Amino acid sequence: MGKESKIRKLRKEGLIAPVNKEHGIAKWVKILILVILIFALTLTGLGTWNYVERDVAAKVGKETIKKTDIQSQLDYYTQLYQQFGMDLNDPQYASTKKNVEDSILDSLVSESLLVQYAKEHNLKIDQDQYNKNMDEQIKSIIDKGIQDNGEQPFNDLVNARFGSMDAYKDYLKEVLQPYVERPLYQQAALDEQYKIIKITDDDVKNYWDSIWEVDAEHLLIEVSANATSKEKSDAKKLAEDIYKSILDEQGKQKESFNFADFTKKKAEDLNKEQATTGKEVAKYEALGYFEKGQMVKPFEDTCFDSKVKVGDILGPVETDFGYHIIHILGEKYTNEKYDEPAKVNVRLVLFKYTAGDQESEDNAKMSANSIAIQTKSGMSFVDAVKRFSEDETTKAKDGETGLFLQADKPELFAAAQNLSVGGIAGPIKTSDGYAVIQLIEKKAAVKASLENKDTYNKAKDDLTNTKQQEIKASFTETLKKQYGVRTTNPWRSLTAFINNRFGKQINSFVTWWNKVTGKTPTSLPIPSDGTETPSTPDQGGNNEPLPPVSGGS
Structure with a gap:
């Protein structure tokens, strides 16, 4: 055993x-x-990853795009939009700001991919252009230094720190090199791809007859970015049912059917049903005319399909925003943008008035009427301009406006159409005041033709540019797969998933726990995405030109 x-x-x-x-x-x-x-261990690893990449907007192949790179460009566009009365930091423009940020990121990703491709394939940059761009950058920096400090103090500062101006320029060349090279490497990569473009006469003719702009209105059944598959399926079914009801109603009412009225009512009813949730379910929008490239791809492809006609109701079309039912209101063909519209050139005497002040307006109208009578009776119009006009811009040019379109000055344009050269009209009420005009020149509208060599060449150039944009977009998508692009942070993706899927359950548990224990937590036990980590001054990755040497640094 x-x-x-x-x-x-x-x-x-x-x-x-x-x-x-x-x-x-x-x-x-x-x-x-x-x-x-x-x-x-996974959470710890992802949390560490999140901290290390807290300033990373995207990883593109071997390169990193920082959030500060995007912010520096966003600051520029914020200032630009402010000139048009739009503050991108205002919540009402949140979607516009998001679109600008996405556009900046897309541009930086595209640049990075093309630069890496060019270097990997040993493509040569245009050296003459490089030298020209470098000289312009250096001159700009030196001019700024002189402007800020004065010429002699700036030269003294440069000599003290670098020994001579030539040494300072050599230093700038070394530091600026990657910034000057990158756009040229990008262009070298694109030029290699553009070689395949061949434009024939038939191509130009087809382009000439193609749709340029579409006018549309639509009803959107909204779907949130984190919607479940059931929510998407329900939204699709709702859109299909509404689309069918639109066609049925159109069949009954025929020519009297109004898409806008019908869909606005639908949207209003649907949103009322969901009022308790605070969510907007449906939205009607009149989009006006738009070109290719202005709408998301599925929406654009539907509207610009060659089989689509004015009056068609299309859909439902799925995009990242939800499901669209689209009504085509109008089309403009490419050849129309080469037409020469009617223009007029006039001399102008303008009398301004204070808005809302009837006495001020009456006085301006009376003055304009008096000048109209006197100039028609023989007074020199130029003398009238010099003596009485309150428009300083045209006054300096003897009252001449220069050629303008109907859209520029509709009231003056309409009055000028009834005049012969030398004829006088007024008083004319405009947004600026009461005007008296004398016609100098009238140009009739001219329909464009490919028979005109200049027009043909312009159309061919525009078609070439269009094909280049298409090639760039396609090539960039290919490079994304080749080099890899990551714009998401795994930790943030995980915390967003937890918040979206289990946030309500966690909140309910916390509420119950508080009742049982009598405690009030300072925060919910949901993982943080790390976005509130205090930021530190960025030490690199900024594509801004170098500042000039200045005192005190």
Whole structure:
């Protein structure tokens, strides 16, 4: 009998104490501990990753795009939009700001991919253009330094720090090199792809007859970015039902059917039904005319399909925003943008008035009427301009406006159409005041033709540019797959998933726990995405030109 058999026999006879299995760890407990340990290590790893990449907007191949790169460009566009009365930091323009940020990121990603491709394939940049751009950058920096400090103090500062102006220029060349090279490497990569473009006469003719702009209105059944598959399916079914009801109603009402009225009412009813949730379910919008490239791709492809006609109701079309039912209101063909519209050139005497002040307006109208009578009776119009006009811009040019379109000055344009050269009209009420005009020149509208060499060449150039944009977009998508692009942070993706999927349950649990324990937590136990980590001044990755040497630094 073997040793183990003897032990089992003695244990059965009670001569040896049995093994106490209660002291062992159950297998399921071991597995649970292992799972918890792996989960904890994963969270720790992702949390560390999130901290390390807290200033990373995107990883593109071997390059990194920082949030500060995007912010520096966003600051520029914010100032630009402010000139048009739009503050991108105002919540009402949040979607516009998001679109600008996305556009900046897309541009930086595209540049990075093309630069990496060009370097990897040893493409040569245009050296003459490089030298020209470098000289312009250096001159700009030096001019700014002189402007800020004065010429002699700036030269003294440069000599003290670099020994000479030439040494300072050499320093700038070294520092600026990557900034000057990048756009040229990008262009070199694109030029290689553009070689395949061949434009024939038939291509130009087809382009000439293609749709340039579409006017449309639509009803959007909205779907949030984090919607579940069921929510998407329900939204699609709702859009399909509405589309069918639109066609049915159109069939009944025929020519009297009004898409806008019908869909506005639908949207209003749907949103009322969901009023308690605070969510907007449907939205009607009149979009006006738009070109290719202004709308998301599925929407654009539907509207610009060659089979689509004015009056068609299309859909539902799925995009990232939800499901669209589209009504085509109008089309403009490419050849129309080469037409020469009617223009007029007039001399102007303007009398301004204070808006809302009837006496001021009456006086301006009376003055304009007096000048109209006197100039028609023989007074020199130029003399009238110099003596009486309150428009300083045209006054400096003897009252001449220069050629303008109907859209520029509709009231003056309409009055000028009824005049012969030298004829006088007024008083004319405009947004600026009351005017008297004398017609100098009238140009009739001219329909464009490919028979005109200049027009043909312009159309060919525009078609070439269009094809270049298409090639760039396609090539960029290819490079994304080749080099890899990551614009998401795994930690933020995880925390967003937890918040979206389990946020309500976690909040409910916390509320229950507070009731049981009588405690009030300072924050919900939901993982932070790390976006509130205090930022530190960026030490690199900024594509802004170098500042000039200045005193005190």
